[in-house]
Amino acid sequence: MLFACSAAVFLRFFTSVLSIGYSRVSVHVLWIKRCYRFLFWHTENGMRRLVIRPGAIGDFIVSLPALECLKTDYLEVWTSAANAPLVCFAERVCALSNTGLDLLGIEDAPAGLLDRLGRFDSIISWYGANRPEFRGLVAGLGLPFTFLTALPPDGAGVHATDFYLAQVRDLACCESDGAPRIRCEVKRGNYAVIHPFSGSLRKNWPLERFRALARQLERAMPVRWCAGREDPPLDEPVTRIDDLYELAQWLAGARLYIGNDSGITHLAAAVGTPVLALFGPTDPAVWAPRGAHVRVARWTAG
Secondary structure, eight states: OOOOOOOOHHHHHHHHHTTTTOOOOOOHHHHHHHHHHSSSSSTTTOOOOOOOOOOOOOHHHHHHHHHTOOOOSSEEEETTTTTTTGSSSEEEEEEEETTTGTTTTTTTTTTTTHHHTTTSSSEEEEETTOHHHHHHHHTTOOOOOOOOOOSSTTTTOOOOHHHHHHTTTTSOOOOOOSSOOOOOOOOOOOOOEEOOSSSSSGOOOOOHHHHHHHHHHTTSEEEEOOOOTTTTSSSSSSEEEOSSHHHHHHHTTSEEEEESSSSSHHHHHHOOOOOEEESSSHHHHHHHHOOOTEEEEEEEOO
């Protein structure tokens, strides 16, 4: 709304403003990056951001709090096809394999890829961080990429979730308790789930010990075995659910989950199911699932 005022009234107002004392202070550039939403006018469509997050299931889940911190007026996430169903906080999610990003700069690149990337004001990427030729390519094309390290360095002494949150706090205003959450409106049932596999044989607690534990649990509740498409066969009846969000809903109905250091263990923790995570050679201080109902046990070979 516009108000009419006389030149004299305006002059008095302007003079009073100028009479206020000002002092020169230094403002860190990262503070401006974090708080741009409150400092500057937006364009009609607001801030458009693309987040590119490849990785295995567990790596993706521990980075969920960081990804949610990167939320803007419009957020698009490119990730693996398997992880895509777990993204419920973005306006759009795409399977990374369908974008043609790996062909950028090559003659066979999909038509429109460069134009699509150019529509974003910010591109935060864990993809290509260790590929100097890719970083040089996107810089030469003038694309607004910010690259982040994909994995915590050895000996970092910090949990992976906190590592990813520290990366994005220089880029966005964010408050997070560091616990990945995947919301599933499912009523808790009366069964236990055991997933005896992981992405590495060296991380697997011996199968016979899982079976012995299952026999004890069956005195209190039914035990259901869980396995993925690429996991070895089991003698027991097995539940296999390929869609990760559908699997999350099934896990959310369990009274208890027991598994190795695996992506599915992180998934069970993220939906709030009580979890017993069995860790062998990997460090739970960095990779343990987080949650109010998570307990970790260490085991040694032999």
